[in-house]
Amino acid sequence: MASSDLPVTIKAWTYTHSGYPQCLQQTDQTPKASFCPTEILVQMHAIALNPVDIQLMNLAIWSLPLPALHQPKTIGCDFAGTVLRAGSEAQYTAGDEVFGVSMAPRGPGCAAEVVVLDTGSAHLMIAKKPPQLSFVQAASLPVVFMTARTTIALVEEYMRVGGASLGRVAVLGGSTSCGMYAIRLARQRGWDVLSTCSGKNVEFVKGLGAGEVIDYTKDSVPDGVRAFAPDAVIDCVGGSDCIGITRRYVTIVGDKTDRTLIGGSMLYLTHPRMLVRWVLGWLGVLGRYDCIIFEKNVTWLAEAVELRPEEVTVDSVFAFSDMKKALEKVARGNVRGKVVVEIK
Numbered sequence: 001m002a003s004s005d006l007p008v009t010i011k012a013w014t015y016t017h018s019g020y021p022q023c024l025q026q027t028d029q030t031p032k033a034s035f036c037p038t039e040i041l042v043q044m045h046a047i048a049l050n051p052v053d054i055q056l057m058n059l060a061i062w063s064l065p066l067p068a069l070h071q072p073k074t075i076g077c078d079f080a081g082t083v084l085r086a087g088s089e090a091q092y093t094a095g096d097e098v099f100g101v102s103m104a105p106r107g108p109g110c111a112a113e114v115v116v117l118d119t120g121s122a123h124l125m126i127a128k129k130p131p132q133l134s135f136v137q138a139a140s141l142p143v144v145f146m147t148a149r150t151t152i153a154l155v156e157e158y159m160r161v162g163g164a165s166l167g168r169v170a171v172l173g174g175s176t177s178c179g180m181y182a183i184r185l186a187r188q189r190g191w192d193v194l195s196t197c198s199g200k201n202v203e204f205v206k207g208l209g210a211g212e213v214i215d216y217t218k219d220s221v222p223d224g225v226r227a228f229a230p231d232a233v234i235d236c237v238g239g240s241d242c243i244g245i246t247r248r249y250v251t252i253v254g255d256k257t258d259r260t261l262i263g264g265s266m267l268y269l270t271h272p273r274m275l276v277r278w279v280l281g282w283l284g285v286l287g288r289y290d291c292i293i294f295e296k297n298v299t300w301l302a303e304a305v306e307l308r309p310e311e312v313t314v315d316s317v318f319a320f321s322d323m324k325k326a327l328e329k330v331a332r333g334n335v336r337g338k339v340v341v342e343i344k
Contacts, residue, residue, distance in 0.1 A: 007031070012112035013323045014072040020057040020331075021324060027072060031114050037087040038120035042098065045135035047110045048078035048338045049330045050143050055263065074109030077101050078338075080129055080139035081115075090119045097135075100126030100301065101142035111323065113343060125298055130305045137312040140177075140338035145304045146294035148181035151250045152189070154290060155232035158248040159191060166190035170225045170246075173236035174210055175201035177338050178252060180313060182234050183208040194228040196221050196237075201336060243277065247287045254291040264293035313337030320344065 010031055015023040035041065053075050062069055080099040086092045102108060104123035108115050117124055125146075129138045159167025169186050173179040174195030186193050187209035195210040202213050214224040222241045225233065233246050238253030254267040254274055268275040274291055281288040315335040318326035320343045330339050 007113075010113040011320070012072075012074050012109075013076070014074050014109075015057050016062070016070045016072055018058055018060055018062040020054050021327065023057055023062075024075070024324060024327070026321075026323070029072075029112065032116045035085075035087060035116050036118065036120075037089040039087045039116050039118050040083050040090045040092050040098075041085040042079070042081040042115050042117055043084050044079055044081040044110055044113060044115055044343045046080045046139035046340055046342050047076040048140040048143070048340045049326055050077065051263070051330060052143070053077070054327060054331055074112050074115075076109045076111035076341075077103055078139050078142050079110035079115070080135040084114070087119075092119065097129040097131075098126055099129045099135075099138035099142065100124065101146070103296075111341070113320075122296070125296055125301050127298065127301050127305065130307065132309055133307070133312060134309075136314060136317055136340045136342060137309060140312060140314050140340050141304045141307070142301060143294065144177040144338065145181050145307075146297070146300055147178045147252055147292075148185055149297070149300040149303065150292055150295045151178075151182055151234045151252065152185045153295070154250045154292065155234060155248050156189075158232045158246075158288075159189075160231050167232075168192045168194075168228065168230045170228060170230040170233045170242070171195045171210070171236065172221070172233065172239075172242065173197070174205035174208065174213065175336050176236045177313070177315075177335070179234075179236040180205075180208050180337070182236065183210055184311065186234075194225065194230060196224075204336065240273075243289065244287065249281075249287060249289045251289075251291050252293070263291070265291055267291055315339055317342050 009028040012029045014027045017023050078101055083092050083094055083096040102124050169191050171179050171182045174183055175197040183193050193210045194212040195205050196214045196216050197205045198217050199215045205213050214221055225242050225245050230246050232248035233242050235251035240255055243249055253263055255271050277289040280286040315337040317340050326339050326341050
């Protein structure tokens with residue numbers, strides 16, 4: 001699509017009120033006619049879906065009786081596409097292939113044929129698409145890679161160097177889209193890795209670099225983690241069974257078990273036990289505990305550019321018209337890698 005050939009309307013997946021899946025609908029939008037010097041117009045080729053896309057749609061705030069909250073909000077934060085137009089201060093030019101993540105709560109989401117992104121916004125991280133990766137592969141990376149990179153940074157200082165080991169880390173949920181990159185990043189640092197997964201994914205997780213794997217359907221995860229004696233635990237699946245085993249515990253899920261409810265540090269507000277753990281860890285009474293979302297670090301996003309195609313795992317690809325089916329798969333869980341929607 002040339003920049004001079006923009007359609008009068010574009011398709012987008014939006015919602016106005018809370019309540020997934022009923023709130024989600026495909027709508028027609030009018031492309032923005034003019035934009036600021038830091039903005040770029042991007043033709044989206046692929047977006048990756050995350051549990052947070054569902055979680056944001058379920059926030060009760062969108063149903064409050066305030067008209068400003070009921071404006072259409074486009075879903076989707078991970079993206080890959082081609083720049084059609086660029087403002088004078090955007091540092092991109094028409095034709096550039098880009099990927100990144102847009103995390104503004106009210107937009108712009110990326111599940112649209114064409115999206116205007118502000119490169120000066122603190123809510124946007126964007127980089128040139130790695131040429132060795134397809135648009136589908138590139139779109140699958142930002143949120144999960146950045147989350148994995150954040151967990152690695154938070155446990156790094158706790159790695160105890162001794163003998164032939166540069167540190168030992170347990171990654172709970174090694175076949176999850178975040179866990180697989182946490183394993184790769186840990187192995188790049190020379191750490192010994194124990195991970196957990198179901199029996200069908202054991203060989204896959206070993207192939208990522210995990211030296212030891214616990215099949216959680218057959219064996220006790222806490223017993224296996226204790227025997228491994230890690231310096232830190234990175235929890236990508238949630239729960240509390242392994243808390244207290246190590247000096248450092250970082251989770252991206254916390255104690256919640258419902259994938260449709262918001263996670264990360266917001267859980268401190270709804271799960272007092274998690275807040276108590278964090279405070280006691282900060283005071284040094286117990287091991288350090290954090291429930292996190294990813295840190296917005298463009299340097300870390302640039303590290304994803306070095307990934308080879310065989311190191312990027314995509315679970316499944318859906319057509320743009322099948323967005324609801326794609327989200328249903330995300331909501332069910334038990335996927336290996338990312339669910340991606342391709343926009344033709």
